[in-house]
Amino acid sequence: MEYIIITIGFALTIFGLYGILSQKNMIKIIIGFSLFTTGINIVMVAIGFIRGGTAPILDEAGKEIGKYVDPLPQALVLTSIVIGLGVTALMLAYVMKLYQDKKSLNINDYKDLKW
């Protein structure tokens, strides 16, 4: 099972990069970033998985199984998801301001740093 899930994670990562590179619409590019983050998060949690392990909560039900997955990647991914929301919101705020300026979502219309 964990092989299938890590494959999904890598596939989403590659799909996200492809979306970032191939799309012209800025909102689509941000969607690509979002897919990329999701894929990386899945891969990170899958690396900490132990076959037959249960969630790292040491209560009665957990002690019966006695085998736990690694809590460290889970804590890392928890952080990563919350920061991902902040970064996405920041990018969308930029897009809103850029659109007010030039009335276009096409990334090729923004050539202010090109000469």
Add this chain to the structure above:
Amino acid sequence: MLIVLASVLGIASMVGAYFAIHSKSLTVAIIATGVVSLISSILFLLLAAPDVAMTEASIGSALTSAIFFLTLNKIRQTNG
């Protein structure tokens, strides 16, 4: 059993990712992103990570989609 479930979810998330990137309509793309996020939260649950699954379902799926839609609404308003 879990392998079948994981495969089905994997195919669904690939279809969702395809629509998120290649759909002509931005609304469809945003909803597809939310669906991929929701499926990934089920995958986290399969990987025995309930904390991460809760975070992904509430933040990655709900709040991110809400912010995307607010931006889209603002852009359409500005347009006319």
Add this chain to the structure above:
Amino acid sequence: MGKKTMIALITLALAFVIYPLYQSYNGSETLKDVGQYYIDNGVEETGAQNLVTSVVVTYRGLDTLGEVTILFLAASVISFFLSFSKNDRIKSRSIRSVTEILTTSTQVLVPMIFMFGVYIFVNGHLTPGGGFQGGAVIASGIILMFLSNPRFKLSHKVIQFVESTSGIVFVLIGAAGALMMDGDFLSNKIPGFGFGEVGSIISAGAIPVIYTFLGLKVGAELSNVLGVFVESQSEK
């Protein structure tokens, strides 16, 4: 040509980079050293049943402080970007009428959603969940309030008060761990916060207190981001 070939090349390059990672992955049967240490000693050292919580709040507490700072920075930059002067405001924002069902169900649901959020972060050391999840649940209650009442406005004073107070308390508890005991910053061994009986709600030292304030802070920050986005809709 050019562009499409480049895209294919870069995507293939990423695939090439991650292929060894994929190939060397074999679902392991045993834990690595650090994970094994947390499993063996986590409950004794922190008193929390949920090990993810003890990693987030105690072992990697400084990372969490940094994360909350990043979230705060992102929220402030967003507010700065989307703020607008009073003159730009269009008073007559077209407001769609809201159905009776949505208004009534919001009045019933929002207190329950808030209570659920508080439940999640108060029980963070026992069950899955914690400050981030509880804060996000509270923010989703705020979305419902925005949807049901278009004239609803977040009080910036309340948000500011909640956020700054909980941030200060978080840092003060961390400093208390460093000063009063020979412990480290954000250590869990503070006099006055006993470990109690593992598995009961009042246990695990300072973890429930820290996580409660963390939940309030994250909830206030996420609500603030949402509020700024909603407010910017009425801008010209």
